[in-house]
Amino acid sequence: MKWHMGRGGWYRPVTATVALALAVGGCSTGGGSGRGHAGLTSPPAAPSGAVGSAPSTPDTTAWRKWGLTPLPAAPKPPADKPVKLSATGTVPVFTHIATTQKVVFITVDDGQEKDPKFIGMMRDLRIPITMFLMNDAIKSDYGYFKQLQALGNPIENHTLHHPVMSTIPLARQKEEVCGDQKILTREYGTAPLLFRPPYGAYNDNTKIAVGECGPRAIVWWRESMQIRNMQYQAPDKKLRPGDIILAHFRGPSELKGATMTQMFANLLRRIQAQGFAVARLEDYIQPPTS
DSSP states (O other): OOOEEETTEEEOOOOHHHHHHTTTTSOOOSSOOOOSOTTOOOOOOOOTTOOSSOOSSOOHHHHHHTTOOOOOOOOOOOSSOSEEOOSSSSOOEESBOOOSSSEEEEEEEEOOOOOHHHHHHHHHHOOOOEEEEOHHHHTTOHHHHHHHHTTTOOEEEOOSSOOOGGGSOHHHHHHHHHHHHHHHHHHHSSOOSOBOOGGGOOOHHHHHHHHHHSOOOEEOOSEEEOSSSEEESSTTOOOOTTBEEEEEOOOTTTTTTOOHHHHHHHHHHHHHHTTOEEOOGGGGEEOOOO
């Protein structure tokens, strides 16, 4: 399968077959886990004390509480954003951000697990994440994710029901994307800028649906967090500047007894071992200007 250059980095189209094979690294459907941009807004400004990028002076006591040592401080995001989105045209697909800064980006999908301890962990560590939320998973408790959003963590689109998008017709794809877009905008006050297809599966109709429902880019990933370790697409199993990491809101039933906070702590250890900081994905993306 060939790789192609898109805005912000290299990507490869994902067929339904390939995407289903990646389900362990992508999303799971089980418990554990008109046209245009008229309603599109930039991510809300982070409240005082919230994250944008990791704080310059981390609280070592708070990190020690979770059995961790602080990650390197994230550098200031560039004024000239590496990814510049357009209000019109075909939406781009990207798996990483073109940057020389030694940063990676954490994205967390679905929303089935709602561990209150994870909110405490995020308050303590102030590590930025981007949440790609699926309505079927979050509708039992929209308020849980408002607490994470209040810390400066953006909420993005991940469909209503988590279908394999490349296997359903355009009309169904639009229902999935537009439906989630409407609910997330209503519940969280900001229209999602980005879309992630379940399992990573998309086709040309997905791009049409996304473009007509509001988001202005499709986001893939280069690494996926499991329980203790990451799966890598690169053969050398190393992080690279600008990589996007996929994780999930999962609990003990899907993590073989491990908790969400234990999984996330393991993720931070893997990032730290390679000397990377964590930055907020949206700080490296320029939304459409109109």
